[in-house]
Amino acid sequence: MFSDWMLRLRAVQTNDRRTGDRRRIAVSLADQINASITQERMMAMLSGFFGVLALLLAGLGLYGVTAYSVSLRRSEIGIRIALGASRTNVVRLVVSRVALLVGIGAVAGTAASLWLSRFVATLLYGLEPRDPLTLLGAVVVLVIAKGSALEIPSQPALSPQLSAISFLRDKFSDSRR
Numbered sequence: 001m002f003s004d005w006m007l008r009l010r011a012v013q014t015n016d017r018r019t020g021d022r023r024r025i026a027v028s029l030a031d032q033i034n035a036s037i038t039q040e041r042m043m044a045m046l047s048g049f050f051g052v053l054a055l056l057l058a059g060l061g062l063y064g065v066t067a068y069s070v071s072l073r074r075s076e077i078g079i080r081i082a083l084g085a086s087r088t089n090v091v092r093l094v095v096s097r098v099a100l101l102v103g104i105g106a107v108a109g110t111a112a113s114l115w116l117s118r119f120v121a122t123l124l125y126g127l128e129p130r131d132p133l134t135l136l137g138a139v140v141v142l143v144i145a146k147g148s149a150l151e152i153p154s155q156p157a158l159s160p161q162l163s164a165i166s167f168l169r170d171k172f173s174d175s176r177r
Contacts, residue, residue: 055145062149066098070153095150102146106139113138 070077077090117129 055141058142059145059149062098062102062146063152065101066094066150066153069097070094094153098146098150102142106142110135110139 073094077093080090080093081087113135114130121129
């Protein structure tokens with residue numbers, strides 16, 4: 001038991017620059033392992049941070065594109081509601097455009113990921129570069145981000161107090177200015 005403990009410790013020699021004294025400090029194996037993978041751990045944390053940041057920027061971009069699309073089509077939405085379109089049809093109109101963009105982006109991103117994975121395959125240890133579960137997970141996360149980014153811009157079409165009259169009033173008051 002004592003020899004086991006001694007095997008897990010390693011003597012590290014240090015020099016004291018002031019006195020020229022040489023000392024031995026015992027360092028545990030766990031401390032040695034932690035010290036040896038500090039750089040890899042930091043790179044993994046930075047990669048995770050930048051991945052979350054990229055997801056946030058993608059969600060904000062989807063929100064911006066959707067809000068801009070809704071603002072450009074506001075008069076069209078008002079006319080559709082005035083002619084009797086249901087609110088679910090109007091929301092479907094707004095969501096279908098963004099869903100098309102997200103679908104094209106998911107297909108293009110998956111294709112690019114599969115093509116570029118051969119270049120990073122040598123950097124991955126114990127991981128499959130073309131893991132279908134990981135690719136599916138990334139697409140699902142982006143679809144969830146799309147859903148949350150669509151929530152706010154699609155609210156004007158779902159709002160019960162907003163009627164076709166208010167849409168048309170806004171349209172004609174903007175055109176007179």
